[in-house]
Amino acid sequence: MSGLFGSSSSASQANTLGDLSKDVTLSSPPTDSVSDLCFSPASAHLAVASWDNQVRIYEIKGDGSSEGKAAFPHEGPVLSCHWSPDGKQVVGAGADKAARILDLGSGATTATQVAVHDAPIRCVRFFQPQSSNSPMIVTGSWDKTVKYWDLRAQQAVATLQCQERVYSLDVQKNLMVIGTADRYINVVNLLEPNKFYKTLQSPLKWQTRVVSCFPDSSGFAVGSIEGRCAIQYVEDKDSSSNFSFKCHRDPAQNNMTNVYSVNSISFHPVHGTFSTAGSDGTFHFWDGVAKHRLKGYPTTGGTIPATAFNSDGSIFAYAVSYDWSKGYATNTPQYANKIMMHPVNPEECKPRPSVKKR
Template identity: 60%
Template sequence: MSGIFGGGASASTTAPSTTGDTSKDVEVPQSQLPEDSISDLMFNPTNDCLAVASWDKKVRIYEMANTGPAGKWLFACKNVALCCAWSKDGLRLAAGDSDGFINIVDFSTSPATGEVTPLQFKAHEQAVKCIRWFQTGGKDYLATGSWDKTVKYWDLQTANPVATLQCAERVYSMDVKDHLLVVATAERHIHMVNLNDPSKIYKTITSPLKWQTRVVSCFADASGFAVGSIEGRCAIQYVEDKDTSLNFSFKCHRQQDPANRDIAKVYSVNAISFHPQHGTFSTAGSDGTFHFWDKDAKHRLKGYPEVGGSITATGFSRNGDIFAYAISYDWSKGFAGNNPTYPTKLKLHPVVGDECKPRPGSKKR
């Protein structure tokens, strides 16, 4: 990938510095960007393609070529594309939209490039907010989480779900790693599901954070998950009771008032992504910054300068050498807060040197 980033020079050669460098970040050309806010993104697990879902009702797939990121495919959903996810083999992409439809494209049978037509079917009575693929019993399944307070599982062989999970409230965020499914709902409920027994909730907790949950993301080793709230906090939470002593939360995405150190402006944590190899993670927020953290050392590895707008979605590439982040309006101030001049950008940050590596001596979990 060094061709994209001009040789892959170290982002910071001074080891003690925790200030990151975004000067080498590559931007997707304006002509290939969505026409509205970016709601979700995910790298393909088997190649260097990036899927991006947008409020303009479209999902775009970019290829990471030596000359830079280039638009490769595009498909339209029934309505606002709220989420997207690749299958484990990297051949299928699913997206959920605000009309409750699932939109699926099989790229093994699609043209080499251009606009493609998805398979579409009504999955939920309300918006599909979250979507994830998983495998159990040697088969691929799709999990969809909705504002209708259900998670449904699909084998895509029939028009009906193979099982439905009734949740405590509307599904706001959801993630899968191996056999762990974590579902975060309204009213701060968090459900944990063992996907070997997907029709049952293994455990339910109330979020350790006092304000509305914005995002959940599973650890790289599936032993737990991180939670981000609208009130500039992140929590590290383990699944099993034996590990509760390892749970903790911390403040992030806050700006100190220069005139009064006792006052801080608080921003939402919009996205949390775990590095696929190191087990470290990123947070990104409405303050327009992103940070890399080592949860085991309880230490911030790098913090990056403000990027010019709210960061709405993030993700690491399959090898962890690229960190993608989307800049766009995050709807935190409602319809009235949006305006035509608010930026929509998609940037790729080269992960180099020790940016995402755990601190020496910290135990990787």
């Protein structure tokens, strides 16, 4: 499917227009652009990675209000952050070529360096190996490697050599997906972590911006700089299940269409539906099975670099801050820099009832 979801009638457009009026602003946001957001799987806490060299941790209250709880510094912009499966540790990684962990469970106030690369680390994830009770982390770097780290050891326990710089990486259960420069997508079965299970070229023709695994680990979504998203199953027994669609682009005027990068794709933890957010300053909720847009939201007043659902899917967090998509000249002191909590009405994210063919 290559058409724009929800592009049928104006009545259906009005029906799918979402409401931002109840969204709540996060208190004391970072002082520079936000690069990543991640909710704890075990509590109402949000980790935020920023270009101001910090990872901050906030407690999100039931009414959407928030309070800063902890922060730990890096020696350069932080590009990625993630929570351990038990919600007791937060890892951050970035331009200083290192990953650092703050152990909240032990009451630690300083972070410990746990990983190092030869170039900036673009992505970091915790995962739980089947062979161990202790979680590990995996890092993807612009040095063209993905490394696995046992937190009890000083050196990487294994390294995967990629074709190009790692731009995005995600893990869900035993599935890891790596998106690199030159549009390579590497799929790894974490039961056999030392090799690629499958390598393919991105189904999208332009540079990969983000990869995100399905909650059930049967596949993944890919977003590109050219306002497109692709849904890809790991086992393509039925090739019609794989498709791509246009999003985050302005309607054509004078035969010209403004096209924006898809910066973030987040899956709803309960319904398996997903969001896309982009440099046009909008986010949308989609039903990938029904191939339908559920809700589209008005512009937020700035580009959206990162999004995340909380563990039960009742809150959708999105950052509004500059993503450098229009170069340095557009980054003015007046540019928005905030994080918003969107209360998710179940109807916004529930899959549409399937229409059975007679």
